[in-house]
Amino acid sequence: MRHVYLDNAATTPLRQEVITAMQDALADCYGNPSSTHAFGRKARTGIEKARKSIAARMGVKPGEIIFTSGGTEADNMILRCAVRDLGIQTLITSRIEHHAVLHTAEALAQEYDIRLEFVPVDATGNPDLAALEALLSEDERKKLVSLMHVNNEIGTLLDLQAVGSLCAQYNALFHSDTVQSIGHYPMNLEELPLDFATAAAHKFHGPKGVGFAYIRKQTGLGSLIMGGSQERGYRAGTEPYHNIVGLETAFDLAYDRLEEESAYVSGLKTYFIEALKEAVPGVQFNGCSGDLEKSTYTLVNFRLPLNESGARMLLFHLDLQGIACSKGSACQSGSTGGSHVLNEILSEAEKQKPSLRMSFSHYTKREDLDYAIAVLKEFCKAPESALG
Incomplete structure (x- = not known):
């Protein structure tokens, strides 16, 4: 794996x-x-x-x-x-x-x-x-x-x-x-x-x-x-x-190494956003995290079109597939109240869909992103997880 x-x-x-x-x-x-x-x-x-x-x-x-x-x-x-x-x-x-x-x-x-x-x-x-x-x-x-x-x-x-x-x-x-x-x-x-x-x-x-x-x-x-x-x-x-x-x-x-590494990580974020949009129709980006001009180049926070059953299993499934990321902030992962940030900025309807934060560094490879996107794509396509 x-x-x-x-x-x-x-x-x-x-x-x-x-x-x-x-x-x-x-x-x-x-x-x-x-x-x-x-x-x-x-x-x-x-x-x-x-x-x-x-x-x-x-x-x-x-x-x-x-x-x-x-x-x-x-x-x-x-x-x-x-x-x-x-x-x-x-x-x-x-x-x-x-x-x-x-x-x-x-x-x-x-x-x-x-x-x-x-x-x-x-x-x-x-x-x-x-x-x-x-x-x-x-x-x-x-x-x-x-x-x-x-x-x-x-x-x-x-x-x-x-x-x-x-x-x-x-x-x-x-x-x-x-x-x-x-x-x-x-x-x-x-x-x-x-x-x-x-x-x-x-x-x-x-x-x-x-x-x-x-x-x-x-x-x-x-x-x-x-x-x-x-x-x-x-x-x-x-x-x-x-x-x-x-x-x-x-x-x-x-x-x-800031100039070189920030350019590389910015490129990863741009690639990830476009590839995820293509792989998972209906994905939405929280705040302005999908905009490199208005948000940091190191992370992206997005909502997936999943039903309640899929939302419950998402992080568990990603972990089983060897993918480490956060649902909201890792600093509050023990909380059952959800992300206080997302609770503040999202509508009630938007809060019903699961959100993930994925964040990158110069150690991240494009193949890592391809793998994560492929896993998300398959999970979102599964009949028991997808909306509609």
Whole structure:
């Protein structure tokens, strides 16, 4: 049986260069980075080298890059500390954010009695900028806006410049979950009207368990995790040197090869969309994920013309055929409530049909897509699964 991995938006395979760099770090650099002896100084030097390298690529100061355990911690750190330390009274987000933002925002509204507002989104997942401006101009309360750059389920691209400019106009802080875009798009954070951003190494062929927060200098945030003075006092705890080395290696390779690899993956997405339309009449693309101009090149989210019986068996059948993909987001695969993103943007009739997210990387081959499409075509043709 063929094995096809089409779930890169959930996590990506490690590059061999990353594995090698991490193995070397584990074997040769085991000192505590906070220790003053030679073993500790070697680890500290490596961490600061990684910080400087990432900051230079992002166009920011090294002190504005804070290493974390990943995107979820970075999102929590920024939102929680902004409310606690900066006097945020109104938090504005959308109902299609990653749960790292959405659940944190909901918890903060209860814990701190702040106002939580949701900017409406259209059927493509784009926020209503007029409604956002109305929320920003409503009163003099100190506000923080949190809207993701690339939606992890439907791939919609947010206009960071437009949203950031609105925030600046009304003296609001702007945080964007950039987990699905850093490593996949050129990003100069200094030139963007952003105060906070987040990244996770495992989204661009690095290790799980490490990422970073971008915190614009002099914003005044304190530490979320208390303890030692690591990470400029923003994040206590002994730094995982081997993971940071893996992050740096994956980050550098992602941007060194960005032009070539993004062109290749964009070609895969274009091919997949056209081939799927031909193979499965009646397939529909959720949001604007079928449009490369308006959505990320790394994923596609689509609905299939299947009856209730077919919908129940779809993911099980794909797994039996060796195909890995997601129904909605892998981050919520244990939930029985369905995708909160699709629930927000689809009509009741559209929600009755099963949706899949397939996501690609430079390791994906065209033959993988041909195989997946052939399996979908046969499944959708089966009398017990097809509509009508």
